[in-house]
Structures are given as C-alpha cells and as structure tokens.
Amino acid sequence: MENPADTPADTPAGKAAGAPVAAERYDVAILGAGIAGSMLAAVLARNGVRVLITDAGLHPRFAVGESTIPYTSALVRLISARYDVPEIAALATYKDIRDNISRNCGWKKNFGFVYHRPGRAQNPSEANQLVLPVALQTETHLYRQDVDAYMYHVALRYGADGRTGVRITDLDIDGGTGVVLRSDGGEEFRAEYLVDASGYRSPLAERLNLREEPTRARTHSRSIFTHMVGVVPYDDTPSGGLHGQPSRWHDGTLHHVFDGGWLWVIPFDNNDDSLNPLCSVGLTLDPRVHPAGDASPQEEFDAFLRRFPDVAKQFANARAARPWTATGRLQYSSKQVVGDRFCLTSHAAGFIDPLYSRGLTNSFEVVNALAGRLIEASRDGDWSMERFQYVEDLQQGLFDVHDDLVYTSFVAFRDYDLWNAVFRTWALSTVLAALTLENAYFAFAANGQDQVFRDLEQTRYPGSPFPVSAAYNEMRFTTLELCRQVDAGTLDPKAAAADLFELLQQADYVPAAFRIGVPKEHYVFITPPKMVQAARWAGSEAPREVGELIHGAMSGLVKERLRNLVRRR
Numbered sequence: 001m002e003n004p005a006d007t008p009a010d011t012p013a014g015k016a017a018g019a020p021v022a023a024e025r026y027d028v029a030i031l032g033a034g035i036a037g038s039m040l041a042a043v044l045a046r047n048g049v050r051v052l053i054t055d056a057g058l059h060p061r062f063a064v065g066e067s068t069i070p071y072t073s074a075l076v077r078l079i080s081a082r083y084d085v086p087e088i089a090a091l092a093t094y095k096d097i098r099d100n101i102s103r104n105c106g107w108k109k110n111f112g113f114v115y116h117r118p119g120r121a122q123n124p125s126e127a128n129q130l131v132l133p134v135a136l137q138t139e140t141h142l143y144r145q146d147v148d149a150y151m152y153h154v155a156l157r158y159g160a161d162g163r164t165g166v167r168i169t170d171l172d173i174d175g176g177t178g179v180v181l182r183s184d185g186g187e188e189f190r191a192e193y194l195v196d197a198s199g200y201r202s203p204l205a206e207r208l209n210l211r212e213e214p215t216r217a218r219t220h221s222r223s224i225f226t227h228m229v230g231v232v233p234y235d236d237t238p239s240g241g242l243h244g245q246p247s248r249w250h251d252g253t254l255h256h257v258f259d260g261g262w263l264w265v266i267p268f269d270n271n272d273d274s275l276n277p278l279c280s281v282g283l284t285l286d287p288r289v290h291p292a293g294d295a296s297p298q299e300e301f302d303a304f305l306r307r308f309p310d311v312a313k314q315f316a317n318a319r320a321a322r323p324w325t326a327t328g329r330l331q332y333s334s335k336q337v338v339g340d341r342f343c344l345t346s347h348a349a350g351f352i353d354p355l356y357s358r359g360l361t362n363s364f365e366v367v368n369a370l371a372g373r374l375i376e377a378s379r380d381g382d383w384s385m386e387r388f389q390y391v392e393d394l395q396q397g398l399f400d401v402h403d404d405l406v407y408t409s410f411v412a413f414r415d416y417d418l419w420n421a422v423f424r425t426w427a428l429s430t431v432l433a434a435l436t437l438e439n440a441y442f443a444f445a446a447n448g449q450d451q452v453f454r455d456l457e458q459t460r461y462p463g464s465p466f467p468v469s470a471a472y473n474e475m476r477f478t479t480l481e482l483c484r485q486v487d488a489g490t491l492d493p494k495a496a497a498a499d500l501f502e503l504l505q506q507a508d509y510v511p512a513a514f515r516i517g518v519p520k521e522h523y524v525f526i527t528p529p530k531m532v533q534a535a536r537w538a539g540s541e542a543p544r545e546v547g548e549l550i551h552g553a554m555s556g557l558v559k560e561r562l563r564n565l566v567r568r569r
Helices: 035-045 072-084 094-100 144-157 204-206 297-307 311-315 355-380 385-414 416-447 451-456 472-487 495-507 526-538 544-568
Strands: 026-031 051-053 104-109 110-117 128-132 139-141 159-162 170-176 178-183 188-196 222-229 255-260 261-267 279-287 340-343 523-527
Touching: 026 035, 026 178, 026 355, 035 051, 035 072, 035 144, 035 355, 051 144, 051 188, 072 139, 072 355, 072 416, 094 139, 094 311, 110 139, 110 416, 128 416, 144 159, 170 204, 188 204, 188 355, 204 340, 222 297, 297 311, 340 385, 355 385, 385 416, 385 472, 416 472, 416 495, 416 544, 451 544, 472 495, 526 544
Parallel strands: 026 051, 026 188, 051 159, 110 255, 128 523, 188 340
Antiparallel strands: 104 139, 110 128, 170 178, 178 188, 222 279, 255 261, 261 279
8 A cells, every 4th residue: 555644754774964975966866765766766876877865754664555566566677677776676576575675574465355334244245356366476565664774775785875864945946057955954965856756745846836736636535544463364253254265365455445435454464474463554535425523543443443343353452553644635646747857756746545556556667767767867968858758748647547546446435336347447457567567577688678668658548557458548448437427426336337347348458268357256366277378368369469468478477487496496
C-alpha cells in the first residue's frame, strides 16, 4: 500500500545536519531521501552524475507503501540492469530482500479480497484472489524503515552527498542558470536541476503553485492507519477458513472490501524467517459515504469492527504498536510536473489511494524514465524542458490510469457482482504489465541496447499498464464509462457487470487459459500449465504485437528459471 503522509523521523542515519559537504555545484539536487529519491540518487551517482539528496527527516523512519506487485519487481530488475546498480536488484524478490536487506519483511504470494456487508456474516462465495504466478517471482511486504535506509545508504556508497535533518525552506529556479536551495539553517546549495521527491508537502509545488485546485481525481477517500501486534491470520477465524481459495489469505495482502471503503491487512510475520511481529493495518473510506466525525482513529476503527463482525474476529486481541495516522482527503494532483530545470516525481506530483499498491510502481516508473534523461543532460549540458516532456506525459498518465481503476473499484464495492467483474480488469492489468516489462528486460539482457526501453515510450497510452494493445485500453475506457453510469444511477450494477464480463470474454488480448472472463472463477490462479497454454496461444492466435510480447516474456522467464536451477545444483 502507499500513502502520502509525511512522518517525522527519530534516529539519524547517513550524514546529519551540519556534516561537511563538498563545496561544488551539483548536477542534480533531490528533495526527499525516501525509497524513490534514494533510488534515483543511487542510479545517477553510479553513472557519474554529481548528486545532492536532502531530507528534513532522518533514517530509519516509519513509512507506508509496503506491498509490492509483480510490476514493481519487474521495474526494480529493469532499473538495476539498465543503469548498472546491482544493489537495486536485491529489492526484486522476497528471498533477495531477506538475504541482503532485512529479515523484518513479509512475503506476498497473493492479493486477497473478501467482500463484506455491515451486520451480516461474510458470504464465502463472495471472495476473490489473485495468486501471483511463481514465474513472476515472489513479492514482498516491505518493512519500509529498513528498506528505505538501505536504499539511501546505497546512494551514499556510490558518491551521492546526503544531507538528512536539513529542511529546505526556500528555493529559486532559473531556466538559464539552474537552482538555488536554502535551508532553515542558513545553508545554500546550487544545482543544475531539481527533482522533488518529497511527497505531499512538496516545497517545489508550493513555491511554484503547481497544485491542481480542485484535483481532477474522481476517487474520493481518506484513511486511518497504523502498525499493530496481535492480528490473527484471517485463515484462523471462523469465516476466513470457509473459502477454499488456492493460497492462504495470510500469505498475501488481504483487502476486506465493503460499500464505501476497504481495509488493508499486511502481515510482516507471515513466514518463519521474519523477525518482525508487526502487521500494517489501514482503513480507507469514502468520506461521502463514511464521513469523518469527532472520534479518534482508534474509536473509529473500533466502531468499524462492530459493524463487520467477521472482520472483528481478526482483531479481537490486536492493539496499535504506534500512534494512528489520520488523513483528510488523500487525492491531490499537479497541473504541471516538469518545467525548466525541475521535475516533481510521483508523490510530490500527485496521489490517488493505496488500493492495488501502485504507489511504489508509479514511483519507480518515473525513476526509470527520468534517470536516463538526467544522465544525458549532465553529459551534454542540455537541461531543456523538451528533453523531459515524456516524464510529464508519463506521470500524468499514471495518475489518470490509477484514478480510473480506483474510482471504478469504489463504485463496484456497492455490489458484489460488479466488483467481481472490475476485479478482473485489475488482475489482468497486473499480469500484463509485468509481462510487458519482463519482455523488455530480457530483450535488453540479450542485446544490451537501451533503445528497447525508449521503444516502450512510443505509445498513445502513456501510463497504461499494457500500452501495446489498443483493445485493452478501450476496455479500460469502457469500464470507466460503465461505472460512471452506475455512479450516476442510470445503469444497474448487475447490468454493468454483465456487460463487462462479455467484454472480457471477447477480448483477443487475453489468453483463454487464464479464464479471466469466467464469473464463477473467483480465484485467478495462473499455474505453470496455464502459462504453457498461454505461450502456445501467444505463438498462434494472439494479435501479433501481444503475442510477441507475451512469448518473449515467458520464454525469458523459463530460461532464467532453468539457469537458476542449474546454479543451485
């Protein structure tokens, strides 16, 4: 999950305020030493760019955005290979994180969704799960304070200058001469280019009045969240053991969904190797359905549990391990994210909702696209706005794509049949997006040509998880329109669900073996035999552009798995 809340830090790591920094003009200054800012700094420093990274907080520190998806891990591997930073690849799988970074993380083998109605027992037939294909690696529940500190220290090892505990209070940007930053301690830093990766309280967005007021986001939600101890695995509760799903709920990210909101449950202790007893818990609500009152977050959470008795059993003995955080409306956006000598990245640019764990993925998408352009600019001195135009298009596209998906999901939470259909559109996007990046990764590994990544940018659908297929993107737009009609009261939810399932069943970009369009198949479980069938389909029946992509990705994954087996022997 991902959330834009900025949380103060407690303990220093790296260079604290007052530590000496080389008296030089930097190529790039980065505001924000979280995982995205630190990853960008590491990539730039590794490739000879003079980088300064500043942050008002200190490491280690609490952060949410703790759940990865196959698309996230594919991006991590791609960035590591493309920019020659092997330490980034350690973030790609649970095993690599456990062995190289932290034993405080959990594994993630599935996305689980259990549908609830207030005051009623949970219906076992109303649950969905996407079991992550083994071929697409094993995902992770990230204990962010460990992972973020690791990435920050990687950046320092490659030569980035780090200044934590330094708050930037003023800045000047000149398209011809660069950037000047001033801290609350009177220090002054100069750079050719500024990247703001600081999050919601972006100094750059405030200074240049870049926020879009009101936001264009259709999604409307707020959140309360914390880390807890004593959370019982849902599988061990009376209702949680009735579903017969392929993978234990506790082995993945669990979403309890209901009309007007959803609850995340992200355990860090769901494997024998973890040393962490904590569980991330967050309740996300549409305030138009569930308005915020005067109750404290704990009181509001307790009231929620009283309305949903089968969820309450999971939290019978749970208690918060840190203070709750409560937000106002989560959604914000920027009318512009790239300008002369500056770029807002991901959460400094905008945010939708933690649903579907797209926060880290969107952040790393921008790191991947921005880093190469910054490296080139540092070498040829061309910092013109035109060079970075694709980053503008990408970030705005990522915002809109995620907004459409989350908005349609909140509408679908009103009716299980519609939710059962909308769930498939997300599951499909998750698998196809990962295969798109894996195909690019294996093509790059084979020929070492960076053009393979530039080719992905040549699309009418920047920000789309599957940009090669016009039919897939038309399906996205149709899903949005159906849910808008449901939201407006002009279309029955069950009629919208029927239309959406028909569209999925007719889709020529979906392998029939995945059974995405079958309403009774509540659990999307892409087993190795189904992957083999999909590979045959890709080579014979699929549209050419889709077939080539899926065949390339699957061939690469099989070859890599065989190489790994040989190494282990």
